[in-house]
Amino acid sequence: MIDLYFWTTPNGYKPLIMLEETGLDYRIVPVNISAGAQFEPEFLKISPNNRIPAIVDYEVAGTDEPVTLFESGAILTHLGEKTGRFLPAAPAPRAETLQWLFWQIGGVGPMFGQYLHFADYAPEKIAYGETRYRKEAERLFGVLDRQLENRPFVAGDYSIADISIYPWVCRTLERFDGFENVARWSADMALRPAVIRAYELGAEINTTPTVTEQSKALLLGLVKASAA
Numbered sequence: 001m002i003d004l005y006f007w008t009t010p011n012g013y014k015p016l017i018m019l020e021e022t023g024l025d026y027r028i029v030p031v032n033i034s035a036g037a038q039f040e041p042e043f044l045k046i047s048p049n050n051r052i053p054a055i056v057d058y059e060v061a062g063t064d065e066p067v068t069l070f071e072s073g074a075i076l077t078h079l080g081e082k083t084g085r086f087l088p089a090a091p092a093p094r095a096e097t098l099q100w101l102f103w104q105i106g107g108v109g110p111m112f113g114q115y116l117h118f119a120d121y122a123p124e125k126i127a128y129g130e131t132r133y134r135k136e137a138e139r140l141f142g143v144l145d146r147q148l149e150n151r152p153f154v155a156g157d158y159s160i161a162d163i164s165i166y167p168w169v170c171r172t173l174e175r176f177d178g179f180e181n182v183a184r185w186s187a188d189m190a191l192r193p194a195v196i197r198a199y200e201l202g203a204e205i206n207t208t209p210t211v212t213e214q215s216k217a218l219l220l221g222l223v224k225a226s227a228a
Ligand SMILES: N[C@@H](CCC(=O)N[C@@H](CS)C(=O)NCC(=O)O)C(=O)O
Pocket: 009, 010, 011, 012, 033, 038, 050, 051, 052, 053, 070, 071, 072, 073, 105, 109, 219
């Protein structure tokens, strides 16, 4: 059994898609980051960086102890190794898969995240920040578009690289024009049964996904959960 500490954000959907793809036994522990739940002491014991996602895996080969993990890339790699799925064992395709996974974790996540912050959440409009991160997101879309030109998936076969990139692309693609290969790949990803199930589960868990001034203040750390 695996506990998935989850909220309905791009980083949250990555392990949820992977768990749905692999058919592992899991349960979702909602962490409403718009209500400040990521700062609860019990959650910090699992995710000291106060971010979702995190997992507790109660059945790990070679140990009787549960394994606790935060950082979506570490979680996807762990689940890939545990199941032998979506992370090739052979050195060359494994390295290529991890390369694109790290590209997502180090580039797409932070840059797209900052772009959405300046475009949608920043309490004041700061054109420099919004333009800077939009341009960087656009550049990353271009890299992905070229990579997908002659292949159905990012790193050969369908893998944790695709799973890590898709939730960020589906959240932002409509804001950018002209990335036809990304659009084709994203449309294919959206049709995968595991992806459909993950987003249906997310919609059941977060029934009020709209951002209010209060949830924004909590998320940006402008107020503490108890004072909100
Ligand atoms: N590098 C981390 C990023 C995790 C992250 O930024 N999670 C966001 C949601 S997408 C979060 O928990 N935010 C809570 C907050 O900002 O207080 C990962 O890939 O897991």
